[in-house]
Amino acid sequence: MCLCPTSLGQVDQRDQEKALAAALSDSLWLAGQEERATVTLVTEDYCITPRLDYKLDNFTEKLQLFTFDKKDDVWKFILDHIQCFKEEGSHGVILFLYSLICSRTVDRLMDDLDSNTSHLLHLSLGNFVCQQALLNLLLTGRASPHVFNGTLQFGEDGQPLEHPLQGVLSRSDVGYLHWSREQMDRGGLPQVGSMLKTPRFPVWVCCINSSYSVLFSLNRSLLSDWRMEHQFKLFYFNGQNCQRATAQLTVDTHSHHWEALSTEADPEKRFPSLEMTIRTKWDGAAIDWNGTDPFY
Known part of the structure; x- marks a missing residue:
């Protein structure tokens, strides 16, 4: 097919x-x-x-x-x-x-989490939102609370951490990319490790400005043959009613380096969030929207 x-x-x-x-x-x-x-x-x-002291939720x-x-x-x-x-x-x-x-199992789940993460969901603006641990559980089978590779044993001061921070231990079938303009402006954008950036299949769940979407390629060799990464197509879908068709983007990592437009005052036009998300994986790539107005 x-x-x-x-x-x-x-x-x-x-x-x-x-x-x-x-x-x-x-x-x-x-x-x-x-x-x-x-x-x-x-x-x-x-x-x-239920026990007499148990509060029923009828579910x-x-x-x-x-x-x-x-x-x-x-x-x-x-x-x-x-x-x-x-x-x-x-x-x-x-x-x-x-x-x-x-x-x-609850026992394994508690072992996955660290002292700073005790819940899989958190309440934000009246809605329950996934913690990173839950997203990692979906993608990797392990509820690690962080997106870096491996386990962080030492703090920034070089001293051993009392409770090591749990990251991602292995590549998964589906990857993950993250971009937040607010976090970038504050200098706190989390650095996603190669385990999540380079999955077995060219499909990524994207968290862009706290909204989730999917980026994928139809070329399964994209992540296994470096020659395929010179110029390639990516497809993007965010599941919103305003997007009627899957966007097709051409990513060029070889012929010329991306430079931000200096004439636009709107940061979203100068630095479209989806483009910046893609550049967390392919640094400096030039991106052609092929006639579609940039969005995320």
Whole structure:
């Protein structure tokens, strides 16, 4: 099958459901250290008998756990119950979050986190937002709270840290890129390590000014053959209603170095956030939007 934006947009519903089931099962299998995975579904009746001092939320008590020791069985089970994760009002996101936690186990989860991170979600402007630990759990199977490579044992003063900071230990299938204009202005932009910048497949979850989106290439050799990185195409989709079609960008790392326009007063026009995000991976790259007005 020839992959192009047009063909990707013509994938039928059943194939979309198979792809969703595969993505969910992959994350759960990684969280279970590729040995086991647990899927949670909500039932009509209580699955546990609450204690008298237990405050009911009428959801957690109705969760039923299904544990598998073969990855194919996880995928088949999720596909058979895909409506539980995709239908309107199905609580699919929270079910998947419970499944992730149960697959990882609470004990392993607490080992993953450090003394500065005790929650997977935080409340911001009335909405619950993913902590980096939860995003890393989704991408790598391990809830490390930081985006650098490895474990940080020493502080800036060279002294051993009482509680080492946990970063990313291995490459994942899907990568991660980060850019924030506010953090950049404050000089606090986190430096994403090569483990997340260079995944096995050319697909990146992007956090751009606190909004999430996807950047990908259709050339699987992009990350394995340095010659492919001279000039290549990337596709971008942010899932917002204002974006009607996947944006196609041409990235040039070889023929000339990017220089910011000096005539624009608006920083977003001088330094489009998506372009700056791409340059965290390909430093100095020139980026052509191919007729699309820059956005993120």
